[in-house]
Amino acid sequence: MKCFKHWLMLIIIAFPILCAPVSAFAADKSSSSSSATDASQVAENASLQRIKQKGTLVVGTSADYPPYEFTTKENGKTKYVGFEVSLMRQFAKDIGVKLVIKNMDFDSLLVALETGKIDCIAGAMNITNERKKSVDFSNVYYTGDSYFLINKSDKDKLVNAKSFNGKTVGAQNGTLQSTMISKDMPQANGKGLAKLSSLVIGLQSHKYDGVLVDAATAKAYASNNSNLYAFDSKLPATAGGIALAFPKGDTSLVNAANQTIKKVNDENLINKKWLPESAQYMKSYKKQNTVLSYWRYFAKGLEYTLIITIVSVFFGFILGTLFALMRLSKNKLLHSIAVCYIEFLRGTPMMVQIMFVYFGIGAIIQSLPALLAGIIAVSLNSGAYVAEIIRSGIQSIPLGQTEAARSLGMDKNKAFRYVIMPQALKNIWPALGNELITLLKDSSLVSVIGVTELMFQTQLVQSATYKGVLPLFITMMIYFILTFTLSRILLYFEGRMKHVQ
Amino acid sequence: MSNNKMIEVQNLQKKFKNNTVLKDITEHVDKGQVICVIGPSGAGKSTFLRCLNCLEQPTSGKVFFEGNDLTKITDKQLNQLREKMGMVFQGFNLFPNMNVIENIKLAPMKVKNIPEKEAEETGMKLLEKVGLAEKAKQYPDQLSGGQKQRVAIARALAMNPEVMLFDEPTSALDPEMVDEVLTVMHDLADSGMTMVVVTHEMGFAHEVADQIWFMADGYIQETGKPDEFFAHPTSDRAKEFLKKILK
Numbered sequence: 001m002k003c004f005k006h007w008l009m010l011i012i013i014a015f016p017i018l019c020a021p022v023s024a025f026a027a028d029k030s031s032s033s034s035s036a037t038d039a040s041q042v043a044e045n046a047s048l049q050r051i052k053q054k055g056t057l058v059v060g061t062s063a064d065y066p067p068y069e070f071t072t073k074e075n076g077k078t079k080y081v082g083f084e085v086s087l088m089r090q091f092a093k094d095i096g097v098k099l100v101i102k103n104m105d106f107d108s109l110l111v112a113l114e115t116g117k118i119d120c121i122a123g124a125m126n127i128t129n130e131r132k133k134s135v136d137f138s139n140v141y142y143t144g145d146s147y148f149l150i151n152k153s154d155k156d157k158l159v160n161a162k163s164f165n166g167k168t169v170g171a172q173n174g175t176l177q178s179t180m181i182s183k184d185m186p187q188a189n190g191k192g193l194a195k196l197s198s199l200v201i202g203l204q205s206h207k208y209d210g211v212l213v214d215a216a217t218a219k220a221y222a223s224n225n226s227n228l229y230a231f232d233s234k235l236p237a238t239a240g241g242i243a244l245a246f247p248k249g250d251t252s253l254v255n256a257a258n259q260t261i262k263k264v265n266d267e268n269l270i271n272k273k274w275l276p277e278s279a280q281y282m283k284s285y286k287k288q289n290t291v292l293s294y295w296r297y298f299a300k301g302l303e304y305t306l307i308i309t310i311v312s313v314f315f316g317f318i319l320g321t322l323f324a325l326m327r328l329s330k331n332k333l334l335h336s337i338a339v340c341y342i343e344f345l346r347g348t349p350m351m352v353q354i355m356f357v358y359f360g361i362g363a364i365i366q367s368l369p370a371l372l373a374g375i376i377a378v379s380l381n382s383g384a385y386v387a388e389i390i391r392s393g394i395q396s397i398p399l400g401q402t403e404a405a406r407s408l409g410m411d412k413n414k415a416f417r418y419v420i421m422p423q424a425l426k427n428i429w430p431a432l433g434n435e436l437i438t439l440l441k442d443s444s445l446v447s448v449i450g451v452t453e454l455m456f457q458t459q460l461v462q463s464a465t466y467k468g469v470l471p472l473f474i475t476m477m478i479y480f481i482l483t484f485t486l487s488r489i490l491l492y493f494e495g496r497m498k499h500v501q
Numbered sequence: 502m503s504n505n506k507m508i509e510v511q512n513l514q515k516k517f518k519n520n521t522v523l524k525d526i527t528e529h530v531d532k533g534q535v536i537c538v539i540g541p542s543g544a545g546k547s548t549f550l551r552c553l554n555c556l557e558q559p560t561s562g563k564v565f566f567e568g569n570d571l572t573k574i575t576d577k578q579l580n581q582l583r584e585k586m587g588m589v590f591q592g593f594n595l596f597p598n599m600n601v602i603e604n605i606k607l608a609p610m611k612v613k614n615i616p617e618k619e620a621e622e623t624g625m626k627l628l629e630k631v632g633l634a635e636k637a638k639q640y641p642d643q644l645s646g647g648q649k650q651r652v653a654i655a656r657a658l659a660m661n662p663e664v665m666l667f668d669e670p671t672s673a674l675d676p677e678m679v680d681e682v683l684t685v686m687h688d689l690a691d692s693g694m695t696m697v698v699v700t701h702e703m704g705f706a707h708e709v710a711d712q713i714w715f716m717a718d719g720y721i722q723e724t725g726k727p728d729e730f731f732a733h734p735t736s737d738r739a740k741e742f743l744k745k746i747l748k
Contacts, residue, residue: 403556404594404653408608408660409584411576418611423598 048095048252051119057092057099060118061085062106062172064196064463066220067278068124071103071464073294078460081281083274084122087141090269091244091260103460104450105194107174108355110134113247115363120246120253124214126176127240136248138257140241142270145232146177147218149211151203152229158210161233164188167209170199177212184235195459201468203228216275224282291470294461301457302478308375308443308453313436315379320386325416327391338387345384351445353377358449374446374453382439389431393424426497433490437483444479454478505531506565507664507695508553513562515548522548524719526562530664535696537706537727540716541742546699547591549716550668553697554586555579567663584612587657591669593649595641595656601628602637605656613660620659627655631685647678651685658689665689667698703746707731715739 051057061084063069069082080101092099102118109121113135124144127137148169150158157163165187171178173192181190191208193199200221202208213221218230244261246254264270326338345353357380358373397420405415425432447456454475461471509529515522522545530536538546551557552564555571564571566582574582596604605627606620615623628634631651641649650670657665667686671679683705690696690709700706706713706727713730715722717738723730734740 398592398594400590400592400594401596404588404590404596405608406580407554407556407583407586407588407666408657409580409612410608411580414611418607419596423596426598 046252047250048256051097051253052095055097057088057095057097057120058102058118059088059099060102060104060109060112060121061123062109062196063101063103064459065124065214065217066224066282067216067275068214069122070278070282071460072281073296073464078297082278083142083270084124086274086277087260087264087270088122090264091257094260094263095256102450105448106172107194108448108450110174110245111359113245115359116247116366117359117362120244120257122244124175124217124242125245127243128176128179131245134248135245136250136254138244138246138254139261139265140243141261141264142216143241144214144216146180146212146235147215147230148233149200149203149213149218149221149228149230150209151206152227154209155229159231161185161235162187164210168207170202170208170211171213172196172199175213177214180233180235181212195463197459197463197468200225200228201462204468220279220282223279291461291465291467291474294464294471297457297461298454298474298478300452301454301475304371304451304453304457305440305443305482308371308378308446308451309436309440311375312378312382312439312443315375316382316386316435316439319379319383320390323383323387324390324394327387328394342384342387345381346388350377350381350442351448353381354445354449370446370449370451374443374449374451378439378443378446381442382435385435385438386432389428389435390424392431393428394420396427397423429490429494429497433487433494436490437486440483440486441479507532507534507567508697509563509565510552511563511565513549513552513564514560515545515552515557516560522719523552523559526721528714528721528724530695530697532663533693533695534711535690535694535709536698536712536714537710538697538699538714538716539701539703539706539742540722544716545719546716547668550666550697550699553666554583554588556588580612584660585663587660587662587665589650589653589657589665589667589670591672593641593646593653593673595649595653597641600638600640601633601644601652604641604652605659608656609659624655624659627658628652630658630688631655632681645678646674647681650674650678650682654682654685654689664695664697667696667700669699669701671700671702701746703731715742717742 061069061080063071063080063082065082067082068084069080071078072081073079080103085101088101089099102112104112106123109118109123109125110131112118113121121135125131127140131137148158148161148164158167161184164185166189168189168191169181169185170191170193171181173194178190178192181188193202196211196213196217199208199211203211204227212233215230215232222228222230244257246257323338323341326334327342329335329338354374354377357377358368358370361376362368362373401419401423402415405419406412410418443453444455446453447459450456458471458475462468465471506529511527513523513526526549538549540546548557552559553566555564559572562572566586569578569582571579571582596607599607602621602624605624606617609615609620609623610617625634625637628637631654633648633651633655636644636648636652641652644652654665654670670686671682674682679702683702686696686698686705687709698706698710708727710727712724713727714724715730715734715736715738722736722738723734725735730739731743734743
């Protein structure tokens with residue numbers, strides 16, 4: 001019997017692990033089948049046709065990269081601007097559909113494209129041979145050198161790539177520049193982060209001696225911040241320029257994009273019109289660009305943080321109760337399922353779970369919105385912890401209580417509901433409160449998949465204002481006010497439960 | 502006579518892993534009878550009592566209550582029959598998060614769907630019966646052991662049971678509180694309630710019981726009227742037991 005139980009547990013634990021490659025395989029299959037039909041003109045047209053039928057072109061970008069793409073606010077609302085955004089607007093207009101922009105970390109873009117979350121990437125993405133293996137590129141519309149962004153005070157010390165020997169150089173994860181550092185600057189100490197805005201904060205606080213970024217971006221930062229200075233890295237360009245990235249095999253859409261790009265290149269729209277426009281945006285909001293003027297961003301972030309927390313607490317509690325009961329069940333199967341669920345969810349990082357739900361399950365259910373994915377992941381995770389808290393609560397109630405209830409004719413459900421649970425709840429109240437506060441704080445992890453909760457909005461404000469610490473401080477205070485209020489409320493109810501006795 | 506049987510056990514056996522606590526018990530309780538089960542500790546008295554309402558599931562054998570075999574029926578039917586079998590525990594098992602009257606009215610309201618007002622009225626009457634009406638709004642922690650056990654008796658009576666099972670109801674009490682509980686039980690027996698009482702109170706057993714069941718080593722060794730049993734026990738185990746406790 002024991003042996004059987006162990007096997008059962010193993011199978012249940014192995015199940016999601018076995019499932020993952022299967023779904024990955026399924027995704028592989030669909031992409032290879034679409035490339036197999038490359039030759040067929042009908043199928044190719046279908047991909048462009050699909051966008052047209054849908055009526056929207058969903059573009060993924062990492063909007064912290066002025067002047068390529070960044071955010072500004074218009075009437076208090078986030079507006080995506082930059083010359084790549086202008087290019088995408090033109091492209092959407094040319095094929096007659098609406099443009100939808102999805103803002104996420106640069107290193108999530110390729111995954112999002114592969115899993116069909118987005119139709120194409122406009123993210124200052126350089127063509128490289130590695131990337132060519134997984135995506136199709138459009139024609140090049142911009143070629144940017146890589147520049148070093150440094151503190152102005154180091155201007156005399158740091159003059160070329162060699163002067164960074166033994167120093168720390170940062171680059172955005174997954175970018176060409178991060179590859180360049182490891183390849184062309186072996187003596188330097190390369191460090192990567194997901195957000196360029198965080199890198200610049202790091203630079204300003206001397207965590208980094210320099211940041212290697214695209215020329216246009218480096219110049220934009222330098223001109224907006226008098227303490228920063230940008231200069232040409234003169235590193236050999238290993239990339240073929242910046243282009244749009246599409247899923248492999250999707251050539252009809254690529255061809256349509258190339259038509260737009262050809263027109264843009266012919267008219268030199270980027271240099272003549274869109275770059276100056278971007279510069280204007282950067283200047284115009286520099287004047288009234290205080291952190292506090294972005295209060296609406298924080299408000300929106302707060303709203304989403306509260307939504308995620310409240311909904312996840314609700315479902316986490318239901319799941320937790322369910323799994324606690326399953327774990328205490330005499331039914332071996334239910335018990336094993338609950339043990340596996342709890343162990344697996346507690347034994348893997350929440351960040352990974354969030355990304356797995358969004359990208360993994362999202363690969364099967366294409367329309368899964370990030371907010372929903374985030375709520376699912378946080379609820380599932382919280383359910384595991386709540387299950388253990390509730391289990392300990394139930395087990396803390398003496399058996400005599402159940403026996404007394406049963407001897408009075410109550411069935412198992414009534415005994416649990418009217419006798420055991422009220423007492424258990426009182427015992428576990430502090431632990432539940434702890435979990436609630438943890439959940440509120442951990443909801444910030446959902447920012448990795450682009451949900452506009454407080455942390456994500458903070459990053460937007462950081463990159464929009466070029467200020468790193470103040471937005472963080474404000475966010476920290478908001479979280480603290482939330483958790484402090486919450487813990488007072490919980491304490492009040494704890495006191496009331498005690499008073500009853 | 503057989504129509505009068507309220508509880509009947511046939512070849513009852515109960516094992517806990519390798520330990521056979523009840524070996525082979527066949528007995529019955531008639532309506533209106535008061536049975537006192539006595540015997541040395543470890544004899545299986547409590548286990549036997551708990552088998553009567555299936556708080557312990559018998560390993561083999563049959564337990565009949567009003568003609569229904571409790572080991573054969575569905576959980577739902579068992580719950581319905583348990584309503585008619587009140588039980589009082591050694592450790593009281595009052596619900597600590599509820600006050601006295603809430604303890605009493607919970608089961609009538611939730612199991613029998615009796616309206617709260619009616620349940621409260623019945624509860625107050627029962628509290629008066631056990632002499633604790635003024636404690637209705639107090640919590641179990643504020644009561645003495647004797648008071649707690651009287652509340653527990655009232656709580657069991659609130660379901661209007663046909664038989665009351667007492668599992669060493671005075672064993673956890675300070676000596677000066679034993680009497681108040683026994684008095685309540687005495688009154689209850691006088692009112693004609695069928696009772697099965699596991700007890701160490703020989704005086705009570707002698708005075709109140711219609712029959713003494715003497716248990717030892719997993720068997721009921723002998724049964725008899727109290728006068729006969731205490732005066733002339735027939736089994737060696739009973740003689741030995743009485744000699745020890747009556748010293």
